[in-house]
Amino acid sequence: MKIFTEPQVTIIGKQQVNWVAINTWLMSEYPDGSGSKWMKVDGITDDSTASEVITEFSGRLCYMSFPNPRPGGTASYIQNLKEPRHGSVLEHVSWNLLITNVSRSLTHELIRHRAGWAFSQLSQRYVDESTAEYVEPDIIRNDPELHKLWTIAIASTHDAYLALVDGLTEKIEKDVTKGLIRSNPSSKTELRKLARQAARSVLPNATETKIVGTANARALRHFLELRGSRHAEPEIRKLTNKLHTLLNQESPLIFGDYVKIDLPDGTWELNTKFQKI
Numbered sequence: 001m002k003i004f005t006e007p008q009v010t011i012i013g014k015q016q017v018n019w020v021a022i023n024t025w026l027m028s029e030y031p032d033g034s035g036s037k038w039m040k041v042d043g044i045t046d047d048s049t050a051s052e053v054i055t056e057f058s059g060r061l062c063y064m065s066f067p068n069p070r071p072g073g074t075a076s077y078i079q080n081l082k083e084p085r086h087g088s089v090l091e092h093v094s095w096n097l098l099i100t101n102v103s104r105s106l107t108h109e110l111i112r113h114r115a116g117w118a119f120s121q122l123s124q125r126y127v128d129e130s131t132a133e134y135v136e137p138d139i140i141r142n143d144p145e146l147h148k149l150w151t152i153a154i155a156s157t158h159d160a161y162l163a164l165v166d167g168l169t170e171k172i173e174k175d176v177t178k179g180l181i182r183s184n185p186s187s188k189t190e191l192r193k194l195a196r197q198a199a200r201s202v203l204p205n206a207t208e209t210k211i212v213g214t215a216n217a218r219a220l221r222h223f224l225e226l227r228g229s230r231h232a233e234p235e236i237r238k239l240t241n242k243l244h245t246l247l248n249q250e251s252p253l254i255f256g257d258y259v260k261i262d263l264p265d266g267t268w269e270l271n272t273k274f275q276k277i
């Protein structure tokens with residue numbers, strides 16, 4: 001059994017720009033070529049800033065301002081979206097995130113974020129948890145007595161889960177033979193699902209899980225603010241820190257305004273002057 005203490009997050013998918021479509025449309029709207037001026041003046045040439053390009057393009061469409069580049073380029077353009085909280089433009093760009101080595105407590109908090117998010121999480125009904133890993137909070141791990149208590153509790157619930165799966169499988173097989181189960185499981189997979197879905201009731205919040213989350217930039221900013229704050233739970237705050245580092249590399253113009261503030265307890269929080277745009 002592995003014990004995790006560090007959440008992992010990686011970007012498995014992200015935005016691309018369809019330059020051909022953009023250029024074709026701009027030339028049809030502005031046959032004199034003036035519609036492409038913002039790209040040259042703002043210095044947009046590289047797909048690595050796809051999220052920023054699409055954000056700027058969407059914002060410029062609102063006012064058909066393509067022929068009027070801003071001094072300061074895309075950086076200034078996106079800053080100017082944040083100041084008046086023109087946040088809906090940030091909903092056009094998304095990232096696909098793979099989040100692992102996290103507890104079910106963390107994902108329960110994560111999935112409370114509804115607007116602009118999509119989730120797909122490991123199923124405890126279909127996936128065997130006999131090899132489950134667990135996530136230990138730092139405050140427990142750093143105290144030998146509490147760590148010992150926690151380890152005993154986890155081992156005990158893990159054993160209970162294994163015993164319940166065995167007992168339930170036996171019972172369900174008998175009940176099927178006697179015709180007592182109406183849904184008549186047709187396959188081993190279905191049988192195992194019936195056993196696991198009941199046995200999982202004893203698995204603790206500390207059970208490790210995996211989740212794919214897809215979110216747009218506006219939803220991600222809101223998440224960074226709520227879950228990177230000093231009031232957030234430490235495990236999700238660690239995830240938020242890692243996520244912010246990744247997003248800041250991806251798109252510094254969208255996420256670069258967050259600062260990390262040290263707290264007296266040795267941890268930190270994320271803060272920005274552009275809250276909830």
Ligand SMILES: Cc1cc2nc3c(=O)[nH]c(=O)nc-3n(C[C@H](O)[C@H](O)[C@H](O)COP(=O)(O)OP(=O)(O)OC[C@H]3O[C@@H](n4cnc5c(N)ncnc54)[C@H](O)[C@@H]3O)c2cc1C
Binds near residue numbers: 113114226227231
């Ligand atoms: C420190 C902390 C402690 C918490 N403690 C608890 C707790 O004890 N119990 C508990 O149940 N939850 C708790 N929560 C969860 C919290 O109440 C929210 O459910 C969660 O943070 C998701 O935030 P949200 O609804 O703003 O975000 P999202 O769902 O990401 O929504 C973003 C924004 O969209 C708007 N929005 C989304 N859905 C709607 C809607 N249906 N109607 C109108 N506007 C909408 C809101 O402006 C919202 O802020 C806690 C959260 C934090 C950060």
